[in-house]
Amino acid sequence: MERILEVNDLHVTFTTYGGTVQAVRGVNFHLDRGETLAIVGESGCGKSVTSNAIMRLIPDPPGKITKGSIIFKGQDLAAYSEKKMRNIRGVDISMIFQDPMTALNPTLTIGTQLMEGLKEHKKITGSQAKQKAIEMMDLVGIPNPEERLKQYPHQFSGGMRQRIVIAIALICDPDLLIADEPTTALDVTIQAQILELFSTIQERTGVSIILITHDLGVVAKIADRIIVMYAGKIIESGSKRDIFYRPEHPYTKGLLNSVPRLDAKEELKPIAGTPPDLFSPPKGCPFTARCPFAMEVCDKVYPVSEKISDSHQVDCWLQDERAKQLMAAKSLQT
Numbered sequence: 076m077e078r079i080l081e082v083n084d085l086h087v088t089f090t091t092y093g094g095t096v097q098a099v100r101g102v103n104f105h106l107d108r109g110e111t112l113a114i115v116g117e118s119g120c121g122k123s124v125t126s127n128a129i130m131r132l133i134p135d136p137p138g139k140i141t142k143g144s145i146i147f148k149g150q151d152l153a154a155y156s157e158k159k160m161r162n163i164r165g166v167d168i169s170m171i172f173q174d175p176m177t178a179l180n181p182t183l184t185i186g187t188q189l190m191e192g193l194k195e196h197k198k199i200t201g202s203q204a205k206q207k208a209i210e211m212m213d214l215v216g217i218p219n220p221e222e223r224l225k226q227y228p229h230q231f232s233g234g235m236r237q238r239i240v241i242a243i244a245l246i247c248d249p250d251l252l253i254a255d256e257p258t259t260a261l262d263v264t265i266q267a268q269i270l271e272l273f274s275t276i277q278e279r280t281g282v283s284i285i286l287i288t289h290d291l292g293v294v295a296k297i298a299d300r301i302i303v304m305y306a307g308k309i310i311e312s313g314s315k316r317d318i319f320y321r322p323e324h325p326y327t328k329g330l331l332n333s334v335p336r337l338d339a340k341e342e343l344k345p346i347a348g349t350p351p352d353l354f355s356p357p358k359g360c361p362f363t364a365r366c367p368f369a370m371e372v373c374d375k376v377y378p379v380s381e382k383i384s385d386s387h388q389v390d391c392w393l394q395d396e397r398a399k400q401l402m403a404a405k406s407l408q409t
């Protein structure tokens with residue numbers, strides 16, 4: 076397995092009038108070639124900031140990567156100059172966002188927009204570029220590619236526009252595709268089709284994918300591994316099976332209970348309360364105030380990461396032997 080990406084101890088802050096926002100607070104994860112990694116968590120937990128940091132798209136000021144490394148194919152992107160990053164973006168690493176309309180230029184044909192990156196970054200002739208554009212339209216499932224290359228974004232439906240955005244992202248054969256809430260703006264049927272498309276593309280091209288979403292339901296089908304973020308930290312990570320069948324963190328369990336399921340007999344239970352303010356995040360576990368199992372220690376000291384298996388890791392005091400004994404004693408009493 077080739078390790079495409081390794082993010083180590085990443086910290087990102089934003090300096091504002093109100094103080095310093097600690098948006099990402101020591102994030103560690105990796106991604107192998109051909110893998111799909113999902114980053115999930117409620118809005119504001121640091122998913123976009125993490126992925127923007129990989130692309131070095133954190134506006135500085137007010138933002139700053141204050142610590143950590145982003146090793147992409149053996150090179151630390153955190154130390155790259157803007158000039159060097161320009162050769163990475165859209166070529167080795169591509170990113171797609173929630174809203175396909177803002178990603179496309181309404182005044183240019185789809186064909187022009189598809190071929191733009193190719194012409195800029197690869198030494199190829201006009202007819203080769205056109206051939207590649209047609210191939211990409213085909214790959215993302217757009218019929219009559221040759222004709223449709225001449226059309227403008229408004230002549231496509233929302234789902235088709237997102238397919239075009241994906242085609243543009245993939246046209247230079249990147250090693251890594253980062254998709255930040257790529258289906259959030261689409262209706263449920265189209266959402267399923269786009270997720271299906273990610274799987275097809277991965278099978279055909281071997282691209283590694285980071286899929287960001289606030290909705291655990293979205294990742295159930297296509298993720299290999301899942302990272303759960305809360306208040307700028309990864310509180311649990313594991314294979315898809317670990318997270319869906321053996322979740323350990325009370326926050327992960329809460330997220331799972333708030334996912335709509337077809338076979339659900341029980342009502343959906345959103346997690347009560349809100350995440351802490353990131354100007355002065357708590358010293359201990361940031362979920363303490365919302366956690367039904369919180370103990371004295373939780374809010375004072377951040378838990379040590381507990382390795383449950385080779386694939387599964389969780390930051391929670393409930394994993395501590397002493398806590399387990401305490402819980403067992405409590406359940407005997409009641």
Ligand SMILES: Nc1ncnc2c1ncn2[C@@H]1O[C@H](COP(=O)(O)OP(=O)(O)O)[C@@H](O)[C@H]1O
Nearest residue numbers: 089096098117118119120121122123124125353
């Ligand atoms: N440009 C910015 N200035 C100040 N704070 C920011 C900025 N961008 C993001 N943040 C803060 O960083 C935190 C993480 O945001 P983000 O990564 O966008 O969350 P999400 O998980 O919803 O993608 C939030 O508290 C957000 O308010």
Ligand SMILES: [Mg+2]
Nearest residue numbers: 122123124255
């Ligand atoms: Mg976001």
